[in-house]
Amino acid sequence: SILGNHKSITNTFIQYPLPTRSTTMMIRSTLLARRVATSLAPKGFAPTSSISPISAAVESLSKSTCAITPPTPFFITLPTTQIPKSSFSTSSRELHSILLREIEEEEEASSSYSGSLPTELSELHADISKNWTILEGISGIGGDSGPSGSGATVRMFRKQGGSNGGKIGVVFHCQDTEEDDFGYDEEYEDGGEEEEEEPPQSVRFGVTVSKAGKTVVMQCRAGQGEVSVESVAVRDGDTEAVLAALAGGEGVHSSLYQGPEFTELAEDLQEAFNTYVEKECGIDSDVLAFITMYADYREQEEYVAWMKSAVSILS
Numbered sequence: 001s002i003l004g005n006h007k008s009i010t011n012t013f014i015q016y017p018l019p020t021r022s023t024t025m026m027i028r029s030t031l032l033a034r035r036v037a038t039s040l041a042p043k044g045f046a047p048t049s050s051i052s053p054i055s056a057a058v059e060s061l062s063k064s065t066c067a068i069t070p071p072t073p074f075f076i077t078l079p080t081t082q083i084p085k086s087s088f089s090t091s092s093r094e095l096h097s098i099l100l101r102e103i104e105e106e107e108e109a110s111s112s113y114s115g116s117l118p119t120e121l122s123e124l125h126a127d128i129s130k131n132w133t134i135l136e137g138i139s140g141i142g143g144d145s146g147p148s149g150s151g152a153t154v155r156m157f158r159k160q161g162g163s164n165g166g167k168i169g170v171v172f173h174c175q176d177t178e179e180d181d182f183g184y185d186e187e188y189e190d191g192g193e194e195e196e197e198e199p200p201q202s203v204r205f206g207v208t209v210s211k212a213g214k215t216v217v218m219q220c221r222a223g224q225g226e227v228s229v230e231s232v233a234v235r236d237g238d239t240e241a242v243l244a245a246l247a248g249g250e251g252v253h254s255s256l257y258q259g260p261e262f263t264e265l266a267e268d269l270q271e272a273f274n275t276y277v278e279k280e281c282g283i284d285s286d287v288l289a290f291i292t293m294y295a296d297y298r299e300q301e302e303y304v305a306w307m308k309s310a311v312s313i314l315s
Helices: 006-015 021-040 053-063 085-109 119-128 239-247 267-280 285-314
Strands: 132-136 153-158 167-179 187-190 193-196 201-211 214-223 226-236
Touching: 085 285, 119 132, 119 285, 153 285, 167 239, 167 285, 201 239, 201 285, 214 239, 214 267, 214 285, 226 267, 226 285
Parallel strands: none
Antiparallel strands: 132 153, 153 167, 167 201, 187 193, 201 214, 214 226
């Protein structure tokens, strides 16, 4: 008979919907109330037919002295600081005004050669260009969308290779400078009066000699019309690739040998490297003067361009 009624029982079960969330909560409440009623009801307590066990439990809870009191909610008030909008507009106007003033002063100072090189630098540039190809920037470096990238980096390629057929290149950044105080007196007397003179700047630059896919990199310093080699390393790649790495801030890579400590080399070997850079690579006094002057010129141009960009963004 059980098997015979299996189909009807199944059909009867399917006719009822699944319990909803509210129904489930009601069932849980009923079970909880029943458990509480059992634990709190006095011994010998038996509900009458007119009072259900649940009702009895609720009544017993309401009369109990151990009723649970819900916790009092608490709130944390965080302090807030209101910044007047006027302060933003005031500071913005002040910054904008000062930037415009600085731009005007810098452009007025360079008005005599606006749009071109200063006369002395222009003449030197023309003379150096006879033996060197001078390029500003490297594509993809400096955030500039142009073909040559930022003008803060300058590359030079010697038109005539070295005696061994090597390709010679130079790269420098307009901000890689420092005060050159070698043999310089900060104050000197002239007619009994002390005058202050701005100390000259020395520029760091890299000289590369490439051949057969290998490049020797000589990091140098130009100051007081003389070149000083500071380090020598060997890199894979031709002149273009190595110059791009140097301009991109190659720095010291732990995986690459950086060459020996230059000052620990034999003195005649140090002198031989200095002579090689000057004679074989063509880094004479004119080239050193050009590197120093052109770095200063490019830094000034980049400074004005930087201020104009700041104005356009912040104003």
